[in-house]
Amino acid sequence: MVSRALLINPSIYDFAAYSFWSSPLGLLYIGGILRANDMEVNLIDCMQIVERKRKVDGRAPFVKEKVESPPALKHIRKRFKRYGISRDALIRKLGESKEPDIILITSIMTYWYLGVKEALEAARHVFPSSKIIIGGIYPSLCSAHADRTLREADLIIKNSEIEKFYGFVENAFDKKLTYKPSLYDLDHIPYPCYDLYKTIPFVPLLTSFGCMYRCAYCATPYMHPGIVRRSPGSVIEEVRHWHELGVSRYVLYDDNFLYKNEVYAKPLLKKICSLPFQIDIYNPNAMNGALIDDELAHLLRGAGFREIRIGLESADPVVQKSTGSKISLKHFEKSVTALIDGGFKNNEIVAYILAGLPNQRWEEVKQSIDYVLGIGIQPYIAEYTPIPHTRLFDEYGQCARFPIWEDPIYQNNALFPFAWEGFSEKDLEYLKLYARDKRFPEHTNKE
Numbered sequence: 001m002v003s004r005a006l007l008i009n010p011s012i013y014d015f016a017a018y019s020f021w022s023s024p025l026g027l028l029y030i031g032g033i034l035r036a037n038d039m040e041v042n043l044i045d046c047m048q049i050v051e052r053k054r055k056v057d058g059r060a061p062f063v064k065e066k067v068e069s070p071p072a073l074k075h076i077r078k079r080f081k082r083y084g085i086s087r088d089a090l091i092r093k094l095g096e097s098k099e100p101d102i103i104l105i106t107s108i109m110t111y112w113y114l115g116v117k118e119a120l121e122a123a124r125h126v127f128p129s130s131k132i133i134i135g136g137i138y139p140s141l142c143s144a145h146a147d148r149t150l151r152e153a154d155l156i157i158k159n160s161e162i163e164k165f166y167g168f169v170e171n172a173f174d175k176k177l178t179y180k181p182s183l184y185d186l187d188h189i190p191y192p193c194y195d196l197y198k199t200i201p202f203v204p205l206l207t208s209f210g211c212m213y214r215c216a217y218c219a220t221p222y223m224h225p226g227i228v229r230r231s232p233g234s235v236i237e238e239v240r241h242w243h244e245l246g247v248s249r250y251v252l253y254d255d256n257f258l259y260k261n262e263v264y265a266k267p268l269l270k271k272i273c274s275l276p277f278q279i280d281i282y283n284p285n286a287m288n289g290a291l292i293d294d295e296l297a298h299l300l301r302g303a304g305f306r307e308i309r310i311g312l313e314s315a316d317p318v319v320q321k322s323t324g325s326k327i328s329l330k331h332f333e334k335s336v337t338a339l340i341d342g343g344f345k346n347n348e349i350v351a352y353i354l355a356g357l358p359n360q361r362w363e364e365v366k367q368s369i370d371y372v373l374g375i376g377i378q379p380y381i382a383e384y385t386p387i388p389h390t391r392l393f394d395e396y397g398q399c400a401r402f403p404i405w406e407d408p409i410y411q412n413n414a415l416f417p418f419a420w421e422g423f424s425e426k427d428l429e430y431l432k433l434y435a436r437d438k439r440f441p442e443h444t445n446k447e
């Protein structure tokens with residue numbers, strides 16, 4: 001009978017990485033569901049943090065070490081690193097663990113699959129009889145590649161295949177699971193098992209899945225075709241739960257938090273404002289400024305948002321239109337005015353600007369940075385990542401200077417896959433320094 005599960009959040013291999021409130025939320029939600037089925041759940045989070053360098057807001061650097069580049073990246077003249085613990089350290093931690101019946105390994109960015117493979121091999125080495133299941137974003141977006149790369153796994157699932165996961169566990173262990181919720185049942189699924197950490201520096205609050213927009217570079221519509229919302233009361237109950245455990249920082253990963261905000265975000269923020277304790281909230285994923293009005297801006301401030309990140313993408317209306325038309329300059333400026341009137345300081349409002357799109361010219365990005373600086377808020381360059389199952393990937397993938405369609409390792413935005421003579425790596429470096437120099441120091445995140 002299956003009774004013990006081990007969750008693993010693998011280390012990552014990349015040229016740069018930093019914890020912008022990153023956390024294996026999906027994996028911990030699955031852990032909560034397994035506990036509700038009376039299983040003992042344990043966790044190895046390889047993404048160790050340098051705690052002494054953690055910032056007041058919860059962000060922090062990962063432990064890191066220089067490593068040799070894999071053959072596919074030998075020609076890249078950048079330092080390749082492992083972020084998180086080493087394979088040997090993982091094997092030691094596995095050796096100290098009680099033998100699990102099932103091991104669940106998560107994955108995030110498609111180009112981080114080396115860390116997933118390493119965790120799989122280490123787990124298979126230490127526990128040859130345990131069933132190993134891999135899930136997360138990488139197999140959801142690159143399923144054929146994941147099937148080829150992770151052959152040692154007993155099951156590889158996409159994010160929408162929770163039923164397949166339940167069926168596998170029941171068949172493998174001849175055990176009926178008593179609780180098999182949909183992951184979209186946000187009002188009822190158990191809270192993610194953050195209590196498995198010794199300390200909880202922050203908790204992400206999942207209030208929705210899906211998005212009403214269809215931006216050309218974004219895989220959210222593919223990953224979550226429908227829109228699911230969680231009731232404000234359920235979110236508040238969770239905040240109270242974590243508050244009892246001493247958590248004061250919360251993070252919103254939601255793609256479309258402000259959708260139908262009269263029914264969801266506004267009532268939720270009002271409830272947060274009336275809590276008898278104060279919390280801090282951060283939104284590393286940008287919000288849509290087009291949906292921010294005066295009332296919402298006041299509520300965001302009152303509820304505890306310490307800063308607001310909004311997606312502009314570009315100040316060029318043609319680029320805005322071609323990427324998704326989610327905001328116009330008129331609405332963007334209106335939202336900034338509302339946020340300032342609502343109590344946010346200029347240095348607490350960050351606008352994301354996309355750089356590195358196919359056929360983009362560097363001058364256009366520079367103009368967008370200047371536009372954002374001109375209205376007195378912080379520009380932040382978001383380097384374009386080509387993601388499978390998006391319109392831009394389908395239309396331009398074959399034009400990339402690396403075979404991003406063959407090997408996800410080349411989908412890394414640090415490689416600048418769409419560099420060309422109109423926007424070179426040197427131009428990008430210049431723009432990053434330009435934007436960084438103009439930002440207030442607290443928004444400068446060097447590795």
Ligand code: SF4
Pocket residue numbers: 211212213214215218219220221255256288324326
């Ligand atoms: S980029 Fe944001 S607004 Fe656009 S589809 Fe993705 S989640 Fe929605």
